[in-house]
Amino acid sequence: MSDYIVRATAANAQIRAFAITSRELVEQARSIHNLSPVITAGLGRLLTAGAMMGSMLKGESDVMTLQIRCDGPVRGLTVTADSKANVKGAALEPQVMLPPNSIGKLDVGGAVGNGILSVIKDMGLKEPYVGQTQLQTGEIAEDLTYYFATSEQVPSAVGLGVLMEKDNTVKQAGGFILQLMPFAEDETINALEEKLKTMDSVTKILDDGNTPEQLLELLLGDLGLEINDRIPAKYHCDCSHERVERAIISIGKKDIQEMIDDGKQVEVRCQFCDKVYHFEIDDLKKMLTQSTQ
Numbered sequence: 001m002s003d004y005i006v007r008a009t010a011a012n013a014q015i016r017a018f019a020i021t022s023r024e025l026v027e028q029a030r031s032i033h034n035l036s037p038v039i040t041a042g043l044g045r046l047l048t049a050g051a052m053m054g055s056m057l058k059g060e061s062d063v064m065t066l067q068i069r070c071d072g073p074v075r076g077l078t079v080t081a082d083s084k085a086n087v088k089g090a091a092l093e094p095q096v097m098l099p100p101n102s103i104g105k106l107d108v109g110g111a112v113g114n115g116i117l118s119v120i121k122d123m124g125l126k127e128p129y130v131g132q133t134q135l136q137t138g139e140i141a142e143d144l145t146y147y148f149a150t151s152e153q154v155p156s157a158v159g160l161g162v163l164m165e166k167d168n169t170v171k172q173a174g175g176f177i178l179q180l181m182p183f184a185e186d187e188t189i190n191a192l193e194e195k196l197k198t199m200d201s202v203t204k205i206l207d208d209g210n211t212p213e214q215l216l217e218l219l220l221g222d223l224g225l226e227i228n229d230r231i232p233a234k235y236h237c238d239c240s241h242e243r244v245e246r247a248i249i250s251i252g253k254k255d256i257q258e259m260i261d262d263g264k265q266v267e268v269r270c271q272f273c274d275k276v277y278h279f280e281i282d283d284l285k286k287m288l289t290q291s292t293q
Helices: 024-032 038-052 109-110 141-151 186-198 202-207 212-223 239-249 253-262 281-290
Strands: 004-012 015-021 063-070 077-084 086-089 114-124 127-136 156-164 170-180 225-232 267-270 276-279
Touching: 004 281, 015 038, 015 212, 024 038, 024 086, 024 127, 024 239, 038 077, 038 109, 038 141, 038 267, 077 127, 077 156, 086 114, 086 281, 114 141, 114 225, 127 141, 141 156, 156 186, 170 186, 170 202, 170 212, 186 212, 202 212, 239 276, 239 281, 253 281
Parallel strands: none
Antiparallel strands: 004 015, 004 225, 015 170, 063 077, 063 114, 077 086, 114 127, 156 170, 267 276
């Protein structure tokens, strides 16, 4: 198993915990989208969180989207994950370059700026669940911590990190999400808060050779950590010719007719994996007859 998630509990199930190593899937995103280092770090953190949050979904076909719309130079980040921790993502502006921040790190907060974080869960109901919060720092982990506390009323600690090589490939990536259950005792909460204060960064821990299991052991070993399972996580795009065709049909007769009138082959590029789909005029004419709008 290359990238994988560990799911666990601690303190007699007062805490539920997730940890992930995600270097390969973040590197795949960097390579597909030709991301700059700071956008690799930003999108990589969101992909890492998305994989863990996807694994929290209950239904086999449930899907969750994390979307950031912001006034920083990246303008927006989108990540989609399913319950099997398949994840994909894209940045509106993939090649933003910024100087390091005041502590010499990649300035993800500067690339993101102010904006809104939306969490959209499609669980097969009539309408998807949508939770929205204001971005707090643009650094992603703090923004998700705030989202869990305010939108889902679950006190959480989120740690995310992406470490780059000198050649701008991904050296390490990973993270954790710790969540307190409603019956968590003050003693447990205080012990966890103290532990989090003294923790090294996620990427330092992983770069020192630790696994997600050992990362959770460092965080929760004193609180009776119990590992429940491990699941693989990967960058996976499920686009297909049929899906793109359905998307074109959904835009309506007027727009499809305009494409036909142009008299040229239509090219559609998947925003998540960069695969290109081509549709001839005859294909568009068939789609026109199927469109109901």
